[in-house]
Every structure is written in structure tokens, then in C-alpha cells.
Amino acid sequence: MIKIALVGQPNVGKSALINSVGNARLKVGNFSGVTVKKEVVRFSRDGYDFEITDLPGSYSLTDYTIEERVTKNYLDDADYDLILNVVDSTNIERNLYLTTELLALNKKLVVALNMTDEAIKEGVCIDEQQLGKLLGVECVKTSAVEKTGIDDIIHAMIASYNRKTNPFHLQFSEVFEEEIEHIVSFLKEKKVQCKISLKALAIKLLREDRNAYLRFREEPIWIELQPIVNEGFQHLYLHYDTKDLDDIFNDEKAALAKGAVAETVQFKKQLKHGFTDKIDALLMHQFVGLPIFLFLMWGLFQLTFEVGSIPMEWIDAFFVMLIDATKSFLGDSEFSSVIADGAIAGVGAVVLFLPNIIILFLGIALLETTGYMSRVAFLLDGFFHKFGLHGKSFIPLVTGFGCSVPAYMAARTLKNDRDRLLTLFIIGFMSCGARLPIYVLFVGAFFAEHHAGNILFLIYISGALLGILVAKVLKMTAFKGDDEPFVMEMPKYRLPSLQLIWHTVSAQAMMYLKKAGTFILLASVLIWFASNYPKQPEVEQDYQVKIEQASNNEAIQALNNELALYKLENSYLGMIGHASEPFFAPLGYDWRMAVALETGLAAKEVVVATLGVLYGLGEDNTEQSEGLVEKIQANVSLASGISFIVFVMIYLPCLAASMVFMREAGGWKYLGYLFVFTTVIAWVLSFLAFTLTQAIT
Amino acid sequence: MKLNQLEKGQSAIVVIVEANKELKNRFNSFGLVKGAQIYIEGHSLAKKTLEVRINNTRIALRASEAEKIAIKPILETMDKASPQEATNLESNAYD
Ligand SMILES: Nc1nc2c(ncn2[C@@H]2O[C@H](COP(=O)(O)OP(=O)(O)OP(=O)(O)O)[C@@H](O)[C@H]2O)c(=O)[nH]1
Ligand SMILES: [Mg+2]
Numbered sequence: 001m002i003k004i005a006l007v008g009q010p011n012v013g014k015s016a017l018i019n020s021v022g023n024a025r026l027k028v029g030n031f032s033g034v035t036v037k038k039e040v041v042r043f044s045r046d047g048y049d050f051e052i053t054d055l056p057g058s059y060s061l062t063d064y065t066i067e068e069r070v071t072k073n074y075l076d077d078a079d080y081d082l083i084l085n086v087v088d089s090t091n092i093e094r095n096l097y098l099t100t101e102l103l104a105l106n107k108k109l110v111v112a113l114n115m116t117d118e119a120i121k122e123g124v125c126i127d128e129q130q131l132g133k134l135l136g137v138e139c140v141k142t143s144a145v146e147k148t149g150i151d152d153i154i155h156a157m158i159a160s161y162n163r164k165t166n167p168f169h170l171q172f173s174e175v176f177e178e179e180i181e182h183i184v185s186f187l188k189e190k191k192v193q194c195k196i197s198l199k200a201l202a203i204k205l206l207r208e209d210r211n212a213y214l215r216f217r218e219e220p221i222w223i224e225l226q227p228i229v230n231e232g233f234q235h236l237y238l239h240y241d242t243k244d245l246d247d248i249f250n251d252e253k254a255a256l257a258k259g260a261v262a263e264t265v266q267f268k269k270q271l272k273h274g275f276t277d278k279i280d281a282l283l284m285h286q287f288v289g290l291p292i293f294l295f296l297m298w299g300l301f302q303l304t305f306e307v308g309s310i311p312m313e314w315i316d317a318f319f320v321m322l323i324d325a326t327k328s329f330l331g332d333s334e335f336s337s338v339i340a341d342g343a344i345a346g347v348g349a350v351v352l353f354l355p356n357i358i359i360l361f362l363g364i365a366l367l368e369t370t371g372y373m374s375r376v377a378f379l380l381d382g383f384f385h386k387f388g389l390h391g392k393s394f395i396p397l398v399t400g401f402g403c404s405v406p407a408y409m410a411a412r413t414l415k416n417d418r419d420r421l422l423t424l425f426i427i428g429f430m431s432c433g434a435r436l437p438i439y440v441l442f443v444g445a446f447f448a449e450h451h452a453g454n455i456l457f458l459i460y461i462s463g464a465l466l467g468i469l470v471a472k473v474l475k476m477t478a479f480k481g482d483d484e485p486f487v488m489e490m491p492k493y494r495l496p497s498l499q500l501i502w503h504t505v506s507a508q509a510m511m512y513l514k515k516a517g518t519f520i521l522l523a524s525v526l527i528w529f530a531s532n533y534p535k536q537p538e539v540e541q542d543y544q545v546k547i548e549q550a551s552n553n554e555a556i557q558a559l560n561n562e563l564a565l566y567k568l569e570n571s572y573l574g575m576i577g578h579a580s581e582p583f584f585a586p587l588g589y590d591w592r593m594a595v596a597l598e599t600g601l602a603a604k605e606v607v608v609a610t611l612g613v614l615y616g617l618g619e620d621n622t623e624q625s626e627g628l629v630e631k632i633q634a635n636v637s638l639a640s641g642i643s644f645i646v647f648v649m650i651y652l653p654c655l656a657a658s659m660v661f662m663r664e665a666g667g668w669k670y671l672g673y674l675f676v677f678t679t680v681i682a683w684v685l686s687f688l689a690f691t692l693t694q695a696i697t
Numbered sequence: 698m699k700l701n702q703l704e705k706g707q708s709a710i711v712v713i714v715e716a717n718k719e720l721k722n723r724f725n726s727f728g729l730v731k732g733a734q735i736y737i738e739g740h741s742l743a744k745k746t747l748e749v750r751i752n753n754t755r756i757a758l759r760a761s762e763a764e765k766i767a768i769k770p771i772l773e774t775m776d777k778a779s780p781q782e783a784t785n786l787e788s789n790a791y792d
Pocket of ligand 1: 008011036117145
């Protein structure tokens with residue numbers, strides 16, 4: 001098996017390349033920091049098994065942010081056979097900085113000159129043979145989008161893997177080489193054993209690499225080694241006229257890269273920026289930029305509701321029919337009820353919102369893949385800064401509109417721990433896709449159709465604004481501290497291919513459906529049992545007697561309803577609901593809504609599933625079932641509905657997200673804070689919303 | 698003169714970057730080093746955040762970071778590297 005570490009600067013197409021090479025489906029997006037944790041892809045080609053580890057993009061091998069640390073630690077410690085360095089051909093000089101650092105590690109290395117298609121358009125001609133000779137490694141031109149050079153890169157990796165020797169090819173300036181040589185000869189004399197070559201080790205020592213020093217600090221040889229290294233430093237300081245080792249090393253890297261580019265790259269056209277410039281003149285305009293963004297968001301929510309509600313009606317009708325058909329097919333039995341009222345009603349309530357989810361994810365996918373995301377982060381930085389947030393926080397926050405789990409992970413790109421924690425705490429205020437069904441349901445039930453899109457937009461925007469306000473409060477109290485610098489690369493605009501959009505959106509839609517078919521199905525059945533047990537045989541018998549004695553149909557009907565309600569209220573779920581009713585009563589919820597919120601702690605989709613099951617069971621079974629929206633209209637008042645929406649906007653994210661939050665924040669403690677903090681805010685604001693709406697109407 | 702004092706559309710040569718190690722390293726990896734030519738693409742409201750370009754790299758940075766970069770403005774705005782001309786050429790290439 002060939003183990004490969006995939007390394008490169010951010011946004012050069014590492015993940016896209018692996019998707020093409022290994023037929024994988026890694027997440028691809030047009031901004032820096034799409035990949036934040038290592039992902040492994042395995043495949044076989046030409047009789048070899050490959051295991052490629054996609055690492056977060058890194059501008060250089062430093063350890064300032066978590067993702068950079070992931071990459072650096074992997075390269076230092078993990079067990080891999082060769083490094084595949086992906087390079088953006090249109091920006092080669094800057095990309096070669098990192099390549100020189102990788103060369104200094106003295107591992108087997110293959111360079112993929114990616115984005116060849118763009119390089120051709122921009123008139124950048126690279127002589128890859130010559131460059132390969134210069135760097136002492138094989139360079140291959142590839143395009144992840146047009147799928148060119150894929151076979152070549154595979155062959156290059158196999159050839160490199162099979163090569164026995166691995167000469168150190170990197171040549172620094174004379175002064176630098178001299179100092180390296182000094183240290184190497186000393187290490188050689190002392191017969192120091194090392195996993196990496198002695199030259200690579202010497203370079204690490206001269207770069208003040210922490211791990212390299214830790215390795216020697218406890219050994220007796222250190223006493224002799226230290227003066228030699230120190231002498232090296234003094235020579236370098238003298239020669240470069242600075243005491244900043246980073247400066248010295250950066251100079252070396254820049255000189256190497258510049259030299260390589262001068263010898264092997266031709267720029268056939270003058271650098272042009274017109275296309276991006278023209279779009280930016282509008283989208284990043286200091287006055288109209290933000291309004292345009294808000295308008296686009298508004299449009300997205302209009303679409304989500306307007307277009308999404310068309311297939312929704314069919315899906316709703318389909319599940320209502322399915323429930324009725326199942327019941328008439330299976331007869332009136334426990335089994336029929338668990339299938340129809342439990343499983344189908346619960347899963348149906350979730351699947352119902354698939355169209356809305358797809359539109360929302362499509363919007364987010366466009367934001368991520370066109371290059372607009374970083375622009376909005378730029379536009380919002382000033383505003384965010386006022387509230388103690390970092391412009392880069394925008395990326396995890398927007399991701400949060402899709403799902404909180406990747407959003408918590410995306411916060412890793414924030415360097416400062418305080419900024420990161422602050423962002424983690426407010427990600428939950430960005431309503432995730434799973435909350436969308438609840439909003440669509442309640443907004444659809446209480447507002448006229450032509451307002452619904454606006455209300456939906458209002459919900460998301462006010463959630464986001466609230467989050468930002470909360471950030472300000474947190475920044476002034478819990479997370480006091482200095483501001484972090486904001487420096488971020490702006491990608492060029494790229495038209496995403498249909499295939500990329502399709503992959504991104506369909507993967508998310510499938511995940512939603514899969515969840516509906518597994519987790520939600522299970523939860524719905526559980527909820528059904530919890531709402532049908534314990535059985536009350538005596539009460540049932542009492543009612544049976546009463547029903548037999550009843551004089552007319554109406555009385556029988558009334559008794560039947562009474563019995564159904566009694567059973568439901570005295571079920572396990574009913575007991576839980578009633579127990580928590582006092583807590584929720586001031587907010588205007590009946591016990592079913594209380595239970596729905598509680599089950600929503602497991603997953604937000606379960607809220608609609610629970611409502612579907614609970615409002616379905618309470619009604620009389622002989623009549624034809626109604627759609628979920630009608631049930632809500634019949635059972636919930638406007639004030640309670642609004643208050644419910646507010647609570648859902650704010651309270652704790654689902655179990656999966658909470659676990660990821662805990663891991664990323666660093667302990668149970670933080671989850672406890674988050675729980676208390678979100679619950680209090682949710683309660684207070686819902687109470688206000690309920691009381692105000694009641695007062696007005 | 699500092700980078701944040703430049704106006705949209707102006708170019709300059711970087712004289713020195715006076716930031717802490719970390720930030721300097723980051724600038725460095727974008728090619729923002731002594732002697733680099735830098736061009737102001739635009740800025741957000743009240744010049745809080747700037748967008749600059751070095752070669753083929755566009756970066757966004759706050760005014761407070763830009764303050765740490767000393768520059769020497771290039772006065773003749775209509776020279777070869779001027780964006781106006783590039784834009785004109787460009788329109789043929791992408792239309
Ligand atoms: N034209 C063109 N675009 C490409 C090519 N390879 C990748 N892209 C685009 O470049 C962008 C970045 O691709 P990713 O694969 O996410 O980049 P990455 O290197 O994994 O980025 P990080 O995970 O953030 O480090 C996406 O918009 C891709 O569609 C290519 O060969 N040609
Ligand atoms: Mg990636």
C-alpha cells in the first residue's frame with residue numbers, strides 16, 4: 001500500500017484532485033479552509049493500493065492555527081511513503097515557498113501542477129521537465145476540473161514510491177549551506193540516528209523547530225551541539241543583518257522560488273484581472289455590496305418557501321394517503337398504528353421538507369463554490385469587528401445555516417482560541433437546515449403565503465443578528481481580549497461546474513433522507529411507543545361500558561375522543577410532557593409542544609416528527625387524516641406558534657452537534673455553559689414573544 | 698507612508714513590514730514582502746477593510762494591519778502595470 005500525504009496551499013484544488021484521482025467525494029469549495037481535518041481516501045490503480053490523506057491547506061509549515069498544526073504534525077510524525085504537493089499553476093511562485101519547505105523535509109515528493117486549464121487561459125507556460133530537474137522531483141501538469149494528467153500523476157507516484165534512493169536536492173544559498181554542513185558533519189561524527197536525513201534535521205535546528213529541539217534537549221550530546229548551532233545562528237545574523245530567523249529563512253525560500261520561476265515559467269500574456277475586477281466593482285462596492293448580499297439572501301428564502309412548497313403539497317398528500325392506505329390495509333390494530341401513526345407519520349413529516357432543504361443547500365453551495373463567500377466575509381468584517389467577531393467567523397457561521405456539525409469544525413480556521421470559542425458559542429444562533437422544517441411548518445400554518453418567504457428571511461436574519469449581539473456581550477464579559485489580525489486570501493471567481501454543485505447538494509439531500517430513513521424512523525417508533533404505553537385496561541373498560549350504553553352516535557364519538565386523549569395524556573410521553581409543562585406554560589405551549597422541543601434535543605428533525613405523531617394520535621381515527629399544517633392550525637394559537645419559533649431558533653443544537661461542540665470547545669464544562677446560556681435566552685425571548693403577540697392580537 | 702493611506706486604484710512598493718513574527722510570516726507567504734508591488738483593489742465602508750493585490754494574489758486585510766506596512770507610492774498611475782489598461786485588454790479576453 002502506498003501511503004500518500006496530500007499537501008499544498010489552501011484552495012489549490014487538493015481535494016478536487018483527489019476526487020478526480022480516487023473517485024472520492026471530498027468537500028470542495030472556492031475559499032481557503034474548506035478542508036479542516038484530515039480525510040483518508042483509498043483506491044486501487046495499476047495494481048497498487050493507494051491511501052491518500054487529504055490535509056488542510058497550509059501557506060507554510062507553521063503551527064499557528066489548528067488546521068495548520070494538523071498538517072505540520074502529520075508531516076512530522078505520521079507514517080507515510082510520499083508527499084503529493086499540489087500547486088496552483090497560476091500562482092506558482094508563491095506556491096513554491098511551501099514546496100521548498102517540503103523539500104527540506106527530504107521525503108519522497110511528487111508535485112502536481114494543478115489548475116493547468118486556468119494557467120493556459122492566463123498564458124502561464126511552465127516547463128515541467130525543467131522545473132522537475134531543478135527541484136529534483138517529478139512535476140506533473142494536472143487539472144482536477146478537466147480531469148487531465150490524472151494517469152500521469154498516478155504513474156509519477158508509483159515511480160517515486162519504487163525509487164530506492166532519495167537524494168537531498170534542495171540547495172540553499174552558500175552561507176546557509178555552510179552552516180548546515182557544519183551541523184551535519186558534527187551529527188555524523190556523533191553517529192546520531194534519525195528518522196529523517198541529517199541534513200533535514202540540521203535545517204530544522206537552524207529554523208528553531210520546537211520538535212527538533214525537544215528531541216535533543218534531554219540528551220548529553222546537547223551540550224556539544226548547542227554551541228555549534230549557536231555559532232551557526234551568529235554567522236547567519238551577521239550575514240543577513242537581522243536576528244529574525246523567519247526573515248532569513250523566508251528570504252531563502254523566496255530566492256529559491258524566484259529562481260525556479262525565472263528559469264522555467266513564461267508569462268505569455270500580461271497579468272489580467274478584468275473579469276474578477278468587474279464583478280468585484282459591484283459585489284464588493286463599499287455602499288451597495290452589503291445590500292446586494294442581503295437581497296440575495298432574501299431571494300434565497302423566498303425561493304425556499306415559494307418553490308419548495310410546490311412539491312411539498314404533493315409529498316404531504318402522498319404521506320396522508322399512505323397512512324390511510326396502510327391503516328385500511330392492516331386493519332385497526334396495534335401493528336397498523338405503529339406503522340402508520342408512528343413510522344410513516346414521523347418519517348413523512350421529515351421527508352416533507354426535502355424540497356426546502358435542497359433549495360437552501362443549493363444556495364449555500366453556490367456561495368461556497370463561486371468565491372463569493374470570502375467577499376462577504378470581507379464586507380462584513382467591519383461590522384463583525386464592532387461586535388467582537390472576526391471577519392473569518394463568517395465562514396463557520398454561514399456553514400451553520402446548513403448544519404452546525406461542519407460549522408463547529410470550520411471554526412478551526414480561527415487562530416485565536418478566544419475568537420474560536422466565541423464563534424463556537426454563537427454558531428447555534430444560525431438556524432441550521434434541520435430547523436428549517438419547523439419554521440416552514442409554523443410559518444405556513446400562521447402566515448399568508450405571500451408573506452411566508454419574508455417571514456422566513458426575518459427568522460434567519462434576526463437569529464443571526466441576535467447571535468452577533470450575544471457575541472458582543474460575551475466578548476465584553478467572558479471572552480475579553482485583544483483583536484486578532486484579519487488577513488485573508490480572496491480566491492478568484494470560478495463558475496462551479498454543474499457536476500460539483502450536483503455532488504454537493506445531492507450528498508446533503510441523501511444525508512437528510514438517510515437520516516429520515518434511519519434515525520428519524522427509529523425515533524418516531526420510539527415516540528409512538530412512549531405515547532401509547534403504559535396501557536390503561538381499566539380505564540378502557542370503563543369507557544367501553546359507557547360507549548355501549550351511549551344513546552347516539554355523537555355521544556359515542558365524544559367518548560371515543562375522550563378516551564384517546566386520556567390514553568395519550570397518561571402515556572410515558574404524556575407524563576414527561578406534563579412534568580415539564582409548568583416550565584413551558586408561560587411560553588404558551590401545551591405538553592405536546594413541550595415534548596417536541598425535548599425530543600428535538602436529539603435532532604431538530606424529530607420536532608416535526610413528534611408533532612406529526614402526537615397531533616395525529618390525539619385526533620379521531622375514523623375520520624380521514626389531515627395534513628400536518630392543518631393539524632398545527634387546529635391545535636396551536638398564533639402567539640404560541642411564534643413563541644415556539646423563537647424557542648427553536650435559540651435553544652441547544654442537536655445531540656450530534658452538541659458532541660462536536662464539546663470536542664471543539666474542549667470539555668463538558670462548555671457544553672454545560674452552552675446549555676444554560678441558550679436555554680435562558682430562549683426562554684426569556686419566547687416569553688416576550690408570547691406575551692407581546694397576545695397583547696397585540 | 699503606510700498602506701492604509703493609499704486610495705483605491707493606487708499602487709505602491711512595499712518598503713518594510715513591521716508586524717509580529719506570525720503576521721509577518723503570513724504576509725510573507727502571500728508574497729507581501731519588502732520590494733513587492735502592491736495595488737489597492739478596493740475597500741469596505743469607512744476604509745475599515747482593504748482589498749489589495751500582489752501579483753496574482755488578492756488579500757483582504759484590516760486598516761489596522763495595513764498600518765503596519767510601510768510603502769512608497771508609485772505615482773505615474775498610467776504605467777504598464779496600470780489596472781486601467783489591463784481591464785481594457787481583458788474585456789476582449791473574456792467576452
Ligand atoms: N479551473 C480549475 N479549477 C479547479 C481545479 N482544481 C480545483 N479547482 C477549483 O478550485 C477550488 C478549490 O478546490 P479545493 O479542492 O476545495 O481546494 P483545496 O486545496 O482542497 O482547498 P482547502 O481544503 O481549503 O485547502 C474549487 O472551486 C475547485 O472547483 C482545476 O484544475 N482547474
Ligand atoms: Mg480541501
